[in-house]
Amino acid sequence: xxxxxxxxxxxxxxxxxQKHASQQQGRWDTKAxxxxxxxxxxxxxxxxxxxxxxxxxxxFGMRVKGYTRASEGCPxxxxxxxxxxxxxxxxxxxxxxxxMPNTAATRHLVDxxxxxALPSRAVFVNPGRGGVVDxxxxxxxxxAGRLAGAVLDVFEQEPLPRDHVFWRTPNVLITSHTAALSxxxxxxxxxxxxxxxxxxxxxxxxxxxxxxxx
Numbered sequence: 001x002x003x004x005x006x007x008x009x010x011x012x013x014x015x016x017x018q019k020h021a022s023q024q025q026g027r028w029d030t031k032a033x034x035x036x037x038x039x040x041x042x043x044x045x046x047x048x049x050x051x052x053x054x055x056x057x058x059x060f061g062m063r064v065k066g067y068t069r070a071s072e073g074c075p076x077x078x079x080x081x082x083x084x085x086x087x088x089x090x091x092x093x094x095x096x097x098x099x100m101p102n103t104a105a106t107r108h109l110v111d112x113x114x115x116x117a118l119p120s121r122a123v124f125v126n127p128g129r130g131g132v133v134d135x136x137x138x139x140x141x142x143x144a145g146r147l148a149g150a151v152l153d154v155f156e157q158e159p160l161p162r163d164h165v166f167w168r169t170p171n172v173l174i175t176s177h178t179a180a181l182s183x184x185x186x187x188x189x190x191x192x193x194x195x196x197x198x199x200x201x202x203x204x205x206x207x208x209x210x211x212x213x214x
Contacts, residue, residue, distance in 0.1 A: 001049050002056050004127050004179040005097055008151045009036060012123055037061035042093040044109065045100035045128065046074050053097060065089055069105070069212075090117035095125060101214035102129035112137040115147065123149045127179035130155040139165045142172060153179040 011017065013034040022029035041057050043050045046066040054064045054076035066077040067089045081089035086109075090096065096118060100106045110124070111134045118124075124147060126133055135156065141147045149171040155164075158177055166172055194204050208214065 001099070001127055001180040002052055004153065004175075005053055005125055006056055006060075008125060008173065009041075009095060009123075012149065013039075039063075039094040040065065040092060041095045041097060042067065042089055043077070044096065044098040044132070046071065046077055046080075047099070047101075049099045049128075050074065050097075051076065053099065065093065086114050087117040090114055090122075091119075093118060093122050095123050098124070098126045098132050099128040100132050102131040103213035105213075106132050108132070108134040108137075110134060110138065112140075115141045118147060120146055121148050123147070123151065125151040127151075127153045130158070135165065139169045142169050147171075149173070151175075153177055 013036055015031060015033045018031070019029055019033075036057075037060060040063045041053075042065045043053060044067050046054065046068045050066065050068075051074040054066070054074050057064050058076050064077050065079045065081065066072075066074065067081045067086065070082065072080045096110075098110060100109065106129070109132050110126075115124075115137055118141075124138065133152075133156075138147075138150060142150060150169075151173045152166065153175045154177055155166075157164075160166060160174065160176075166174060190206065194206070197204050
């Protein structure tokens with residue numbers, strides 16, 4: 001997940017797609033790229049994935065804001081927001097990254113109100129859950145130029161229907177739910193660790209809270 005998110009953040013700052021287009025045209029492109037240093041990333045969700053993204057952001061000299069239900073345990077988040085503080089959270093972000101679970105409380109959290117609070121330079125990245133996004137609101141913001149771009153890996157309906165508005169929306173990069181594929185070499189150590197904890201009568205890791213939905 002870190003590689004996916006920061007791969008696209010770096011591609012955006014370093015103008016990789018634009019520079020490649022210039023190469024294809026045989027054009028010497030001297031436009032100066034940007035840098036992640038000093039930019040501000042907002043994390044919708046600061047669980048285990050969000051914490052890793054925050055840690056990586058610090059490697060690049062970024063400032064990190066976190067929007068969570070309640071927790072404030074990640075030392076790499078500079079400022080936390082909760083509840084109705086979504087507008088203040090989004091107000092000055094360069095990148096908004098959604099890594100929240102799909103629950104009744106998070107459904108369409110990225111709505112017109114939140115998108116309107118983002119600066120027009122902001123890029124939205126969603127490798128988390130499709131249900132967190134109001135698709136129509138996001139497409140409208142991108143089409144109107146109120147958002148610089150979006151990188152979308154997950155959707156409410158997958159595969160994404162051929163007639164979906166995102167296929168026709170400008171400044172969108174679409175991937176097919178491949179941001180962080182589960183592979184045996186990642187899963188097996190987690191299972192083995194929890195199995196050993198179970199037989200020793202120790203608390204298990206990664207337990208699901210059925211009340212909160214994740």
